[in-house]
Structures are given as structure tokens and as C-alpha cells.
Amino acid sequence: MWRVIQSVLAAFFGVQKESRRTEDFTHGRGFVFIVVGLVMAALLVGLLVLVASLAAE
Amino acid sequence: MRLVWTVGLVSAGLSSKVLANQWNMPVGVTDVSREIHSLHMIIFWICVAIGVVVFGALFYSLFRYRRSRGARASNFHEHTTLEIVWTVVPLLILVAMAIPATATLKKMYDTSEADLDVMITGQQWRWRYSYLGEEVAFTSNLATPRSQVEGKSAKSENYLLEVDEPLVLPVGQKVRLLMTSDDVIHSWWVPDLAVKQDAVPGFVNENWVRINEPGIYRGQCAELCGKDHAFMPVVVKAVEPPEFESWLAQRKEAAAQAALGVDREWALEELMTRGEQVYATICASCHMPDGQGSPPAFPALAGNQTMLDDADYHIETVINGVSGSAMPAFRSTLNAVELAAVITYERNAWGNDTGEAIQPARIAELIDSP
CATH class of the missing domain: 2.60.40.420 (Cupredoxins -  blue copper proteins)
Structure with a gap:
């Protein structure tokens, strides 16, 4: 699970090692990446809303 | 050497011209405008510095490692550290610029406690x-x-x-x-x-x-x-x-x-003088100073028989405008005296000699009850 989160974080950041990418595409399951990606996108939106409301105070 | 001098002179000339002609954003006369100006200048110089570094590195590499001097390209595909560096550095620059910009924006939108x-x-x-x-x-x-x-x-x-x-x-x-x-x-x-x-x-x-x-x-x-x-x-x-x-x-x-003036009886001459001023500032841009208009969008008022035969239609058109056309409603732009004066003027100028004086009191009744 931690590996999936790491890969999704790398995707958010936009930089990934080629070796990790190959591994994810051969051993990982697409469904897991999609679900984790959606959950983490929601978390990112929540984090941005929190930062914006703190800045607006 | 000569090239360096030319480039130097041209850029010095350009920057003095820009400042002399006030092409830059003005400093302004409020605290917020000064803050916006300094923010603008800080971000401008950050962009200049980035431009100098990026294009400097580009031109230096092109020149120093040119093919005629036997340079060979290094064909590597992946360099994770380098990729992380050139992603993190712009991210940090953007966040650093966003902090003062947000502080200024908050001041700009704080409309509380106005005098x-x-x-x-x-x-x-x-x-x-x-x-x-x-x-x-x-x-x-x-x-x-x-x-x-x-x-x-x-x-x-x-x-x-x-x-x-x-x-x-x-x-x-x-x-x-x-x-x-x-x-x-x-x-x-x-x-x-x-x-x-x-x-x-x-x-x-x-x-x-x-x-x-x-x-x-x-x-x-x-x-x-x-x-x-x-x-x-x-x-x-x-x-x-x-x-x-x-x-x-x-x-x-x-x-x-002006409110007192609404109730009294106005003479034709008086209304004509006032109406001429109002016509020149408000109506003449479309209906032309000589009342000839620019048909078909802006009809002529001089010799307009429909308008001259029916004063109520004329008044209604000026007060409420014509829906779906370029004619706006003037009930909130002009007051009763100005409306009466301009309508009187239009009914008597340029050979439209109806001799009718439209009284402000008649207009006031119409614009007070929509």
C-alpha cells in the first residue's frame, strides 16, 4: 500500500524513476492506483481549502 | 566588442524611454497602489533574473559546446535528482511570490469600516x-x-x-x-x-x-x-x-x-435653453447635433412625424426607452426638469416648430410612478 501511495505522490509531483514505473506497470493493479489517486486528490483539495482559509483570516 | 556596445546602448536607450514615457505601471496615490506597484516591480525583476539565468545558460552552452569545436552530445535519458531540482525550484519561487501577493489582495478586498x-x-x-x-x-x-x-x-x-x-x-x-x-x-x-x-x-x-x-x-x-x-x-x-x-x-x-423647480410653470424659451445643453451631452452622439440621426439604427428626430403627432409617445420613448433597440431608458439618468427640457427641445428645434412646452410636473408624475 505504501508503495502505491509513493507512486501516486510521484505522479502528483510529476517526476518518477523509470525502474519504479516499469515495476508498477508489471506488478500493480490499475484499480488500486485509481482509487488511491482519487482519495489523495480529495485530500489535496481539502488541504488547499484549509491553507486558503488560514491565509484569508 | 562592437556588438556588446550596440546591445548595451539599445537596451539603456529603451529602458530610459520606457521610464520617460511612463509606459510602466504608475506608482499611484494610495497605499494599496504603491504596494501593487512594488509587488509588480519585485515580480518583474524575479522574471528578469530567471530569464538571464535560463537564456544565459542556453546561449553559453550553444556557443561553448558548438559542433565545430568537436563537442559531442551526451545521450542520457533519465536523471531523477536533476528533474526533482528543476521542479522544486520553480515551486518555491511561485510560493515565495504568492505570499506577498496574497497579503496585498487581502488589503484590496477589505472594504470594511468605510467613511x-x-x-x-x-x-x-x-x-x-x-x-x-x-x-x-x-x-x-x-x-x-x-x-x-x-x-x-x-x-x-x-x-x-x-x-x-x-x-x-x-x-x-x-x-x-x-x-x-x-x-x-x-x-x-x-x-x-x-x-x-x-x-x-x-x-x-x-x-x-x-x-x-x-x-x-x-x-x-x-x-x-x-x-x-x-x-x-x-x-x-x-x-x-x-x-x-x-x-x-x-x-x-x-x-x-432643482426639486422646487419641478412644480413651477416653465417658459418655452427656458426649456429650450436647458434642453439644448442636455441634448448635446446625452442625445447628440446617436441622433446627431442636427437631429438627422443615423438611420436605420438611430432614427432622425428632425421632421419625425410619428414623434411630432403624439407627444405621449415621444415622452414614453425618452423615459422608458425602446426594448430591443439601441434607445435606452432615461428615467434614472435625467431628472424631471432635464427630461421635460430635452423633449421640448426635440419638439421645437431643427424646424420641428410645434410650439409645445412639456412641463417638468407632467414628467415628474410619470417617473415617480413606474
């Missing part, structure tokens, strides 16, 4: 200013004569940037500006006050200024709003608070006098 509220209404093609709670309201029209626009006389210094009645504001006081529009989207823009805000029909947008120095500040409508978009300038006259108070008192007095 004075002014409602600004955009109309095709003039601004209407209303001092809320003070019973003072007026329209501000272009004052540049048509002869200058048509090139028949020399253009004045403030060509298309002068109005008959400027917005008068006190210095040192926080003035809240509430903006809306009667017809289409306009935008109230005064560079020296760092205010550029859309005036949208059906919405009220807020902004504010606290002007530090007395003076006259000019601006324009910044949202394309139709035929005379270029002919609705903004002029703000900032004065010391005591002068502002006496100006406001004088305007209230004048408004009270």
Missing part, C-alpha cells in the same frame, strides 16, 4: 455617481467637444479624458465604491488609484480607495461596452475634507433647488 459610500453606475455611455445617505447624485459625461473628435479643431491636452462633473472625493478617508450597471458590463478604471472593477448589471461589486494626495486622476471605461465605449472617461477630483464637505453641502442645496 463614505459611493455608488457607481455604468450607463451607455456615461457614469452615474451617487453619494449614499447624502441625497447627492449626478451623471458624469464626456466634456470633449465633438469638433475635436471629428478632427475639425485642435485636440486639447485631456482629449477624451475630461468630464462635465468629476467624482469628488475627500483625501485621507476610506471611500467604499459600490459598482453596478444599468445596461451592459462596464469597468471603472483609474490607474493612479489602482482600481479597475467590472460594473455588471444586476450585481454590486465592491472596492475601496483612500487617496493620499489631492489632485485630479483620470481613467477610462475598461470593458468594451458599445459604440461610445471610448467616450465615457472617469475623472476623480480628490480634495481636502473641509473642501469636500462644503462641496457636498452645495450639491445638496442645488438638489433641493
